[in-house]
Every structure is written in structure tokens, then in C-alpha cells.
Amino acid sequence: MLVAQSGPIAVLSREGRRTLPTLEVQNHQMVGLDDLANLFQLQIREDTAARAVTASYKNQTIVLTPDQSLVSASGRLVSLPAPLTRRGNRWLVPVEFLNRALAPVYDVKLDFRPRSRLLVVGDLRVPRITAQYDDTPSSLRVTFEITPRTAVTVTQEQNRLLLRVDADALDAALPSAPSQQGLLTAIRATEPTTIQMDLGQRFSSFRTSPVTSSGAAALVTVELLAAPIESSVSPAVPGGAPAPGAPGPAVAAGPLPTFSGSIRPTIGTIVLDPGHGGDDNGVKGPGGAVEKDVALAIARRVKGVIEGRLGMRVLLTHEGNRISADSRASIANNNKADLFISLHANGSPRPSTRGATIFTLGLDRFGEDARRQSQADRAVLPVFGGGTREIALVEWELAQAAHLDGSNAFAGIVDERLRATAGLPAVTLQRAPMRNLAGANMPAVLIELGYLSNAEEEKLLTSADFQNRVALALAEAVAAFRDHLELSPQVIPTP
Amino acid sequence: MKSVNRTAGLYIGLAAVLAIGLILLAVLGPRWLATVPEEAAAPPAPEAEARKIRARLFYVDEQGTGLTGVEREVLYGEGTVEQAKRIIEAQLAAAPEPLASAIPEGTKMRTVFFTKAGEMYVDLSTELRQNHPGGTTSEILTVYTIVSALTSNLPAVTSVQILIDGKEVDTLAGHLDLRRPIEQDLKWVTN
Numbered sequence: 048m049l050v051a052q053s054g055p056i057a058v059l060s061r062e063g064r065r066t067l068p069t070l071e072v073q074n075h076q077m078v079g080l081d082d083l084a085n086l087f088q089l090q091i092r093e094d095t096a097a098r099a100v101t102a103s104y105k106n107q108t109i110v111l112t113p114d115q116s117l118v119s120a121s122g123r124l125v126s127l128p129a130p131l132t133r134r135g136n137r138w139l140v141p142v143e144f145l146n147r148a149l150a151p152v153y154d155v156k157l158d159f160r161p162r163s164r165l166l167v168v169g170d171l172r173v174p175r176i177t178a179q180y181d182d183t184p185s186s187l188r189v190t191f192e193i194t195p196r197t198a199v200t201v202t203q204e205q206n207r208l209l210l211r212v213d214a215d216a217l218d219a220a221l222p223s224a225p226s227q228q229g230l231l232t233a234i235r236a237t238e239p240t241t242i243q244m245d246l247g248q249r250f251s252s253f254r255t256s257p258v259t260s261s262g263a264a265a266l267v268t269v270e271l272l273a274a275p276i277e278s279s280v281s282p283a284v285p286g287g288a289p290a291p292g293a294p295g296p297a298v299a300a301g302p303l304p305t306f307s308g309s310i311r312p313t314i315g316t317i318v319l320d321p322g323h324g325g326d327d328n329g330v331k332g333p334g335g336a337v338e339k340d341v342a343l344a345i346a347r348r349v350k351g352v353i354e355g356r357l358g359m360r361v362l363l364t365h366e367g368n369r370i371s372a373d374s375r376a377s378i379a380n381n382n383k384a385d386l387f388i389s390l391h392a393n394g395s396p397r398p399s400t401r402g403a404t405i406f407t408l409g410l411d412r413f414g415e416d417a418r419r420q421s422q423a424d425r426a427v428l429p430v431f432g433g434g435t436r437e438i439a440l441v442e443w444e445l446a447q448a449a450h451l452d453g454s455n456a457f458a459g460i461v462d463e464r465l466r467a468t469a470g471l472p473a474v475t476l477q478r479a480p481m482r483n484l485a486g487a488n489m490p491a492v493l494i495e496l497g498y499l500s501n502a503e504e505e506k507l508l509t510s511a512d513f514q515n516r517v518a519l520a521l522a523e524a525v526a527a528f529r530d531h532l533e534l535s536p537q538v539i540p541t542p
Numbered sequence: 543m544k545s546v547n548r549t550a551g552l553y554i555g556l557a558a559v560l561a562i563g564l565i566l567l568a569v570l571g572p573r574w575l576a577t578v579p580e581e582a583a584a585p586p587a588p589e590a591e592a593r594k595i596r597a598r599l600f601y602v603d604e605q606g607t608g609l610t611g612v613e614r615e616v617l618y619g620e621g622t623v624e625q626a627k628r629i630i631e632a633q634l635a636a637a638p639e640p641l642a643s644a645i646p647e648g649t650k651m652r653t654v655f656f657t658k659a660g661e662m663y664v665d666l667s668t669e670l671r672q673n674h675p676g677g678t679t680s681e682i683l684t685v686y687t688i689v690s691a692l693t694s695n696l697p698a699v700t701s702v703q704i705l706i707d708g709k710e711v712d713t714l715a716g717h718l719d720l721r722r723p724i725e726q727d728l729k730w731v732t733n
Contacts, residue, residue, distance in 0.1 A: 329677070331675075331676070392677075394675050394679060395680055396606055396644055409727075479717075479727075482717060495677075495678055498679075500677060500680075
């Protein structure tokens with residue numbers, strides 16, 4: 048029987064990178080149950096009487112039978128391409144065990160990528176990247192397909208182009224570069240999240256095309272342009288400037304200027320605004336819970352989930368102190384936030400009132416005038432590096448007027464996620480002249496997550512389980528809104 | 543004799559100026575008085591106070607998320623400002639059973655202003671804020687109780703701004719923008 052060492056699997060998680068050794072047994076890639084036990088805190092137990100091996104994780108159990116390819120994972124039968132095999136004192140399972148048996152019982156997401164030999168643990172952003180080449184006589188187009196859509200930046204550093212991906216790691220499958228044109232000599236993924244393209248001697252410059260979407264993937268095209276053939280390069284005139292009328296050199300001497308083509312993520316920064324704070328308690332529940340504490344606790348959980356799962360920058364307007372309404376909006380504006388979410392707990396004169404409400408800014412006649420004015424008043428200003436940029440002139444206190452379409456779109460997504468993920472039965476969308484939203488110069492909502500004046504909802508609002516579900520729902524809503532913006536970027540700001 | 547005649551002419555001239563002034567005051571006076579704080583206006587006659595009108599007052603609906611309008615008798619007031627005061631007084635009073643009021647207990651009316659633009663400024667005592675239970679819904683119900691009561695019953699009133707203790711305020715309980723007069727919004731009235 049052939050037993051040969053094979054390349055290890057890289058295990059990526061928030062804690063870092065570890066390796067999982069593999070063995071090849073009869074053309075199957077196998078991993079040791081003992082190694083899995085160390086990595087994933089499994090309890091491995093051998094029951095000789097029952098001729099079974101069990102791998103337990105918390106209250107979930109996987110039952111394997113020697114020389115059998117069928118495995119029971121928490122009562123569900125799954126098939127593996129090779130049976131449980133004994134080698135010396137070790138039990139080996141095929142690598143497919145990771146996705147088919149271990150992932151369903153593990154409480155953190157597991158995703159084994161066989162092609163790149165990556166095992167992704169948790170919600171790390173590890174986009175798949177493939178490349179295609181399309182050559183013409185004077186250029187080479189390299190089209191990267193990135194799944195899911197992820198922001199990238201392309202820069203030139205000396206004789207190489209670097210495509211940096213906004214992710215935790217890369218799952219890259221890059222075919223060899225066509226070298227016959229002398230534009231690209233090699234292409235490879237380098238640590239941690241960069242694709243490096245080594246440039247050939249004929250390379251002159253490059254350009255990037257706007258990102259397009261193909262299903263869940265983004266297509267990024269980098270076109271490498273060839274220098275004209277040597278005969279077009281005129282010799283330098285000794286001791287002075289070129290003769291009048293003589294053609295200048297096609298390629299400037301010395302290193303090429305660095306050009307950066309950047310694709311900006313649609314949501315980079317989010318500001319969360321916990322309601323009230325300091326000596327302003329907000330609503331007080333019949334059981335003694337106060338709104339300012341509930342709002343801050345939920346905001347902190349939301350921040351953790353969005354930062355951890357979506358990799359966005361999340362700021363809180365305060366950490367428990369009192370803050371003015373204008374300061375709340377200005378923190379979002381000054382940090383160029385792409386989304387402003389104010390979190391509250393509600394109160395009603397009727398103790399039985401329950402349910403969540405999502406508010407967006409409602410404009411009265413004055414506000415509508417301001418909104419029309421914001422569309423009419425535009426100024427053309429010069430920008431650094433040349434050129435001009437048209438900006439809308441909006442009254443500070445009604446900056447939100449220009450973003451109402453985006454705010455209402457986000458409110459609709461939050462409504463859907465609060466019902467589906469947080470399990471809230473009653474969610475209402477409302478528009479009202481909300482003070483904290485008026486000055487926000489980006490899509491903004493105020494979410495009342497429930498009635499603290501209702502004894503049952505007070506218990507719910509203060510429970511860790513509910514707060515975690517809300518945090519997850521809002522993170523999902525943010526991700527869905529980002530996708531919505533990428534597919535219809537004209538939504539924000541309102542033209 | 544000449545000086546006597548001149549003195550008599552002076553008196554006649556002064557009397558004429560005084561008479562014209564009184565006529566102008568009689569014609570323009572009421573309109574002018576209506577735009578200044580009501581304390582400057584003459585107190586209404588006792589017999590006018592006894593009269594009553596039917597007005598629509600607003601209370602918290604059964605769900606606790608909107609207002610319900612109820613026809614009730616309110617003291618008659620001469621002119622928009624006086625009538626507004628009588629309506630607010632009735633609205634600030636305790637709600638008849640089984641209705642519930644969104645106005646915090648102890649709130650008193652300080653004064654009322656009215657502008658030619660149809661904006662009414664209602665100055666309420668500090669209890670409006672001190673005794674408010676908080677929460678966006680409660681705040682909306684409190685504010686729109688006053689806005690609805692005035693705009694529904696007084697056609698001349700197009701919007702209402704609430705002042706507390708004589709001062710403009712940002713919000714009542716941290717949510718609604720009270721820096722400008724608020725217009726009637728019937729979505730908060732459920733009947």
C-alpha cells in the first residue's frame with residue numbers, strides 16, 4: 048500500500064494560521080482524527096465493542112465505522128469518498144470529512160477549499176480569485192474574477208504590479224502567465240492578500256477598467272500596455288534638448304510614475320449612535336432597566352459583529368457619556384461614515400405596547416424646501432491634482448435631506464433582517480422629524496428595538512441572546528445594503 | 543383777541559389729531575394685539591367665558607402608538623389666541639376615563655403666541671420635560687397631541703412650535719426635532 052506524505056492544509060482563523068498535515072492513502076488525501084481533535088477540541092473515543100469511533104464536539108457526535116465510508120453526523124448520514132482507515136495508532140479520514148461531517152456539527156463556520164488547500168474557520172473574508180488572459184498585439188488584458196465581490200487596489204512598484212485585495216486571505220487559482228509578448232513574466236499570490244504580477248521588458252504602462260459584476264463576483268481588468276517597438280524611440284540629443292520638430296521619446300527615461308487605480312468599497316465606515324447617555328437615561332423599564340444602558344450594550348455587540356464579520360470600520364458616537372444631537376451627526380460626518388445607525392429602546396404610555404420601529408427622517412414643508420434647495424445649489428470647486436468637482440450645498444442641519452432614498456432603502460432591509468434573523472414579530476417603518484438624523488450626511492436610520500415600557504420586552508431587550516440576534520441581523524442588513532449599493536450605485540446620493 | 547383765537551385753533555387741531563388717532567387704533571388695534579403676547583390683550587368678558595364650543599381633543603389610542611380624536615366641550619375664547627388657550631387648557635387637563643393623555647402630569651400653559659404666517663408658539667411649563675417618561679413613541683404622542691389639537695380646531699393655525707419655560711428647545715425627550723414649528727401629521731391620528 049502506498050503511503051506518501053502530502054502538502055499540509057492551511058487552517059485560517061481569527062487566531063492566526065495553523066497547519067493540518069495530510070497523508071495520501073490509495074490516492075485519497077487523508078487527515079488524522081488526532082490532529083482534528085487538537086485543532087477543533089474534539090473528543091475522540093473508540094468503542095471496540097460497537098466497532099465504532101466517535102468524535103464529539105460539545106453535545107454533537109460524529110460516529111464513524113472502520114472501513115466504512117458512511118458516517119453519522121449528529122444523526123444525519125453522510126458519504127465520504129474513502130473509509131475510516133487505521134494507520135498504526137492513528138485514525139485517518141479523507142479530507143472531505145471536513146466539509147461533510149465536521150462542518151455541520153461545529154458551531155463556527157468551516158469551509159474547506161480543496162483547490163487552494165485552505166480550511167477557513169469562522170467568517171473570514173477569503174475571496175476566490177481566478178485570472179484569465181486576453182492578448183492583443185499591443186497589450187495583455189488580465190481579468191480577475193473575485194468571488195464574493197471585494198474591494199481591490201492596483202499599484203505599480205518598480206517592475207511589478209500589485210493587486211491588493213481587502214480580505215483576510217486569498218483563495219487564488221492563477222494560470223501561468225503567457226510570456227510570449229514580454230509583458231508579464233509571472234503571476235502569483237503573495238502574503239497576505241496580494242496578487243503580484245512580474246512585468247516583462249516590453250511593459251510600458253497599465254490601466255484598470257471599472258469593476259463590473261458577474262453574479263456574486265466582481266470582474267477587475269488590468270490591461271498591460273506594451274512599449275512601441277524600438278525604432279520609434281528617438282536617440283537622445285547629446286548635450287541638450289531634442290531638435291525642434293524631432294519626436295520625443297515614447298517612453299520616459301527613469302522609473303515610471305506610480306499610478307494607482309483604486310476601487311472604493313461602498314461601505315467603509317459605519318457610525319453607531321447609542322441613544323441617550325450620561326445623565327440622560329431615556330426610557331426606564333418597569334424592572335429598572337434604562338434605555339441608555341441597553342442601547343450602549345447593543346451598539347457594542349453590533350460593532351463587534353460588523354467589524355469581525357464584514358471587516359468594516361465601526362465607530363460609536365459615545366461610550367456612555369452625554370453628547371449633543373449635533374455632535375452625534377458630526378462624528379459621522381467628520382469620519383466620512385457611509386452609514387449612520389442610531390439605536391434606541393422605545394417607551395409608550397400604554398404598558399402593553401410592543402414591537403420594533405425603524406425611523407427615517409420625515410420632511411415637512413421646510414424640509415422639502417431644503418431638499419429641493421440641496422438639488423439646486425451646486426458649486427464647482429477645484430480639486431487637488433487638477434480638474435474640478437461639483438458639490439451640493441446643503442444646510443448642515445438638514446444634510447439628511449439628500450440621502451433619504453438610501454435611508455429608506457436601508458430601513459427596508461433592516462426591517463426584513465430584524466424579522467428573519469432577530470425573530471422580531473412586529474416591525475414598523477415610520478418617518479418623523481427626528482432630531483439626530485437631520486444632520487447626518489449619509490444614509491441614516493433610528494431603530495427602536497422594542498418597548499422598554501413593556502415588562503416582557505424589557506426582559507428581551509436586556510437579554511444577551513436577543514442582543515446577539517439583533518447584532519447579527521444588523522450586520523446582515525449592512526452586508527445586504529452594501530450589495531444593494533454595488534448593484535445600484537445611483538441610489539446614493541439622490542441626484 | 544388774536545392770541546385767543548390762535549389758542550382756540552391749537553386746541554381744535556390737537557383734538558382732531560387725537561380723534562384720528564383713536565379711529566386708527568379702533569380700526570387697526572385688534573389685528574396688532576393678536577400678534578403680541580396675550581398678556582397684553584384685555585381680559586375677556588366674564589359672559590364670553592361661560593360660552594362653550596365643541597372641539598376635537600386628542601388622547602392615546604388603545605395600541606399606544608397613535609392618537610384618537612374625541613369631541614369634547616371646551617370654553618369659548620374670543621379670537622384665535624384666546625381659543626387656542628382654552629383648547630390647550632382642556633388638553634392639559636386630566637383625561638376622562640377610560641382615555642389616557644400623552645401630556646405629562648403637572649404641565650401648565652404659560653402663554654401662547656401667534657404669527658401672521660400661521661405659526662403658533664405654545665409656551666409650556668418645565669413639567670412637560672421633567673415628568674416625561676421618554677421614548678420616541680411617547681414623545682411623538684405628546685408633541686402631536688398639542689399640534690393636532692390646535693391645527694384641527696383652528697384653521698388659521700398651520701404649524702405649532704413648543705417652547706418650554708419660555709425657551710426654544712432642541713427636543714422634548716431626545717428624539718423629535720422641535721427647533722421649528724411642526725405641521726399637522728394625520729398618520730399619528732388613528733381615527
